Amino acid sequence: MGLLQIGGKAKEKCAGRVVGIDLGTTYSLVAQVVDGTPRPIADPEGHFTLPSVVWYGPNAELEVGRQAQAKAGERSDRTIASVKRFMGRGQAESHKADELTPYQFASDREGQVVYFKLGDKKVTPLEVSAEILKVLRARAEEALGGPLEGAVITVPAYFDDAQRQATKDAARLAGLTVLRLLNEPTAAALAYGLDQKKQGLFAIFDLGGGTFDISVLKLEDGVFQVLTTGGDSRLGGDDFDRAIAEHFLKEQGVEPATAAPAVAARALAAARGAKERLTDAELTDLVIEGKTVSLTRAKLNELITPVLRKTAGPVRRVLKDLGLEGKDLDGVVLVGGSTRVPAVRAYVAELFGQKPLSDLDPDQVVALGAAVQADLLGGSNPRSDVLLLDVLPLSLGLETMGGVVEKILHRNQTIPAVAQQEFTTYADRQTGMDFHVVQGERELVADCRSLARFKLSGLPPMGAGMARIMVTLAVDADGILDVSAEEGTTGTRASVQVKPSYGLDDETVEKMLLESFEHAQDDVDQRLLIEAQVEGRRIAAALDRALAEDGVLVSDAERASLLKAQAALLEAVANKGTAVILERTKQLDELSAEFAVRRMNRSITQALEGRSAEGM
Amino acid sequence: MFCGTCKKLQPVPKGRTYFDALGLPKRQAVDLQVVEQHFRENAKEVHPDRFAQSSPIERKLALEHTTLVNQAYRTLKDPASRAEYLLGLEGVVVGKEEARTQDPAFLMEMLELQEAIGEAKDSVVLDRQAAALKVRRERLLEQARGYFDDHLGTRDEIARALDELRYLRRLDQSLEVRFEELG
Structure with a gap:
């Protein structure tokens, strides 16, 4: 018996390492609840958002996020962005023939599954999503100090069954236990409603990179009830970018449908940058095919208005389902990066006859809500006063x-x-x-x-x-x-x-899973290392506590050798691999066995004498 | 629903009605606010999210209870489906042959109304038709309330009334489609 047993009772008070993940078209985020408040988890450089971009190198190298984005310029044919639009889709649905696209597609014989062609390699959208999720998982495990027990992953409310299944399988492929798939607008409402302690009827207008959702929720007695939902699973900020890029390409005599993937990728990236700058500026420059052109906010508005108008139909239908008008709502909440565009805000205000709310960061609100739901389902502090009631999006x-x-x-x-x-x-x-x-x-x-x-x-x-x-x-x-x-x-x-x-x-998914396990030895190793580190730190801390409480039970010599073993362990935790950490953990545990027995005897004696056994 | 001693969720009792599931009296007349409130309260008690950490058996029972509560809410909040459900508890399924309206004059009238809606050229005409349909619908629902709550009329009459109500609802849907077409 050693500190592992004696201290083991307190097995890290952290109940449930659970997180919420927003697997977005453009960006993805992971968040956790700390002391009752949801917070996004940053990467070591301090970024909360992870661009949903994956780069596949010619020699099986892989980059995700900003690094992948950086590679997009040089090797756009090996970079995949906005993969969410392809989840659960077949070839025919994935790509309209006349659309500007940076991808080359391949397909199986029936055209059931879409593959991205990357040189001689083919990957499915599911695998690409899994790579993004793996990065978020690693980030969360680092921050939470151990393997995740589960995650709530958000999906657009309008996702159909196939798209949901694909998302769940991608999570499985990334080694995540899915506690729940949560609809994005519901997640936003949860983050928003809990934050603001609101009651009443709220519309959630969620325009992301690739999807548009409109939902109306009723918040009452802690129940978040989705009344109705609608949207378009293929409408979003990417379409703004495409409209801008196509406009300028045409101006230079390039037919968008026949543009080479590399040309398309560069034009789309330039268009996105310009769109984002125009949120604050009135005028900006962008480079299309080596030529610098200017874009005013007014021209941007003109270009994106046809896309924006497509949101009106679903909004009207949803309000009609409820027999409501926009002004009857207690609030309209904006979600999704695309709602930063001033023209979008103005259009929403016009559609609903009221100024939309945007107190919370529209990029973060979905992940924050997912973290809240994860905490409700598997966290430390189950609350019985909050419940989410969602609806079936399609008959x-x-x-x-x-x-x-x-x-x-x-x-x-x-x-x-x-x-x-x-x-x-x-x-x-x-x-x-x-x-x-x-x-x-x-x-x-x-x-x-x-x-x-x-x-x-x-x-x-x-x-x-x-x-x-x-x-x-x-x-x-x-x-x-x-x-x-x-x-x-x-x-x-x-x-x-x-x-x-x-x-x-299922067989294909299983096969992919198996393959991923073969290639995932690195992941497993990383996981074992984190576990060993956490355990090592825990037992070192347990020794400090024991010495503080029952220091009189050890001789000076014993104390010195215990502290030496502890220092060796902490050094291993900081600088060594899994095996060394485990070895030194074992050494300290064995060395402390005698001390642990003495402590046990003392507390039993105390208990028999009717004295407090606290500190045991 | 919960065991008195071990506090564990119990199986859904056989023959549990939608009214039981929401804790409402078996009547046609209900206050919608009360339906909503009872739905929320019951969902909070039995929703699978409450049992995320429980045994698989309890989680399965939670799913069954919640499904029943959801179904009950959906059925009872709408007066026409509530009436059909009440009649179902008496063993009559609306829409089945024996409960069908055979009156040729009525069927002809429905056909003519359907055509009129399809041919309507402006929303003023549609508005008038919608208002007329609403009056008829409410009369039929009042008849149903009288039967279920005050024992007025016969079961056959009510079966036919609810069948008529179905036709009227279909006309309502056509109206909506036409409204949209006319913008």
Whole structure:
């Protein structure tokens, strides 16, 4: 027995190393709750935001964030930005033919999965996202002093099932335990509402780099209830950049659709810089294809207005769902970097008939809210007075005769939710039945997103219309769907579970996971090192405490040798590898065993004598 | 819902109605504010987030309880679906053959209204139709309230009234589509 045991009771009072992660289109952030307040975690240089950019070198090197951004100039064909727009998407959906893009795409045979082509290497959006998450994980583990127990990761409310699954798998690939996928506007409301102690109806206008969400929440009695949500999962600040870049390229006679990836990447980066500078300035210069051009704020507004107007439709629909007008709301909260653009603020004020709120940093608010939710779910201090109630963003249904969708779970329904629908056979002695699960608001299957197809076979042969097949759609608190079907009349149970796919089947994801584990020895090593360091520091501190309390129990010689071992351990923690730290931890522990036994005996004696056993 | 001694969440009892789940009296007339408030209170008690650190069994039960509470809220906050649910508790499913309105005059009228909405050229006409539909809807809902709360009328009459209500709701949706088309 040694200090490990004696001190072990106090196993780091930090209950639950949990964080919130905003995996954004342009930037990503990680935040944690400290003493009841959510705070973003900075990297060693003091940056909170991590650009969501990954650079893949020709010799399997990898850079994420600012370093990757820096490489984008020289090797843009090896840099991937705004990967979030490609999550859970197939080739056809990923890229419109006439759009300015810096990427070269590859695709599998069915066009189900989109790959980025980087020289002779192909990577999926899922893997790129995982690299970003790994950096955030390492940053958080460094700051929290040990492996993470879980993370809440935010997604746009409008993300469909496939996009959510892809995000969850990316987190798995990055070695994160996902406590919850949280809708970004809900996260923002949580950060905002708790901060401001507000009650009432609030709209969250979230215009990020690549996605637009509009949600209305009711804040009452500590319950954050999403009433309705809408948006466009492919609309954001990137479209502003594209509008600017395309304008100037055209001016110089370059057709955007045929621009080389490197040209496109440089023009987009220049456009973004100019847009950001125009938040404060009225006029700025930018370089497009080696030529310096000027852009005024008025011209910027003109260029982005067509994009901005696309937000009006979803806003009106959401208000109409609730039978409200903009001015009935108690507040409109701005979220997302794109809401820094003055024209966006002016447009929001016009749409809602009231000045929007922006007390919290729109870049940080989502991560802060995610940290709050992580703390609620797995943190030190579970509060029973706060609850988030989210809704299903898009209706879920099954294909019926004639390619028509039978909606089973409806949008804006509070989740978790479950619904059943009975089907029957249409032919005598029919022993199988096909099902097709779709997501969307349109009436025809062709206009909705196909999520999964499955066959229920092994039905007992019966007359047409005799079988009673109950199909159950269940959506959990992450907004992820589970489908099952079962035949009831004969007592024979034939049921099937479907995991909706986003082009990558489970097997592929597993394979990617395995590969990542092979390559992730570095990660594991890093993790072991951090653990050893934390444990080493803990046991060194435990010795200090024990000596302060029961110093009389050791001789001067014993004290000297304990302190020597402690110093050696701390030196190892500071400068040595995992093995040495573990070795010296063990040495100090063994050396202190006798002391620990004496302390134990003393406290038992004290307890028997009825004296305080505190300090044990 | 919770065990008296061990305070653990218990399985959803068989036959638990939506009214039970929200702790509301089994009536057609309800105060919407009370529905909202009861929904929030019950969700706070049983939501899976409350059981994030509990055993898998408790988490599964929490999911089942919450799903029921959510379903109850969705059904009971709307007067028409509330009435259909009450009738369902009496064993009649609205929309099934036996509860169907067969009155040809009524069906013809619905068809004509549907056409009129599709052909409406301005929102003034639509506004008038919307107002007329609202009056009819409220009359039918009042009839339902009388049946469920004051035992007025017969079950067949109510089944037909609720079926009519469904037609009216479909017309309402067409109205909305037309409103949007006209801008």
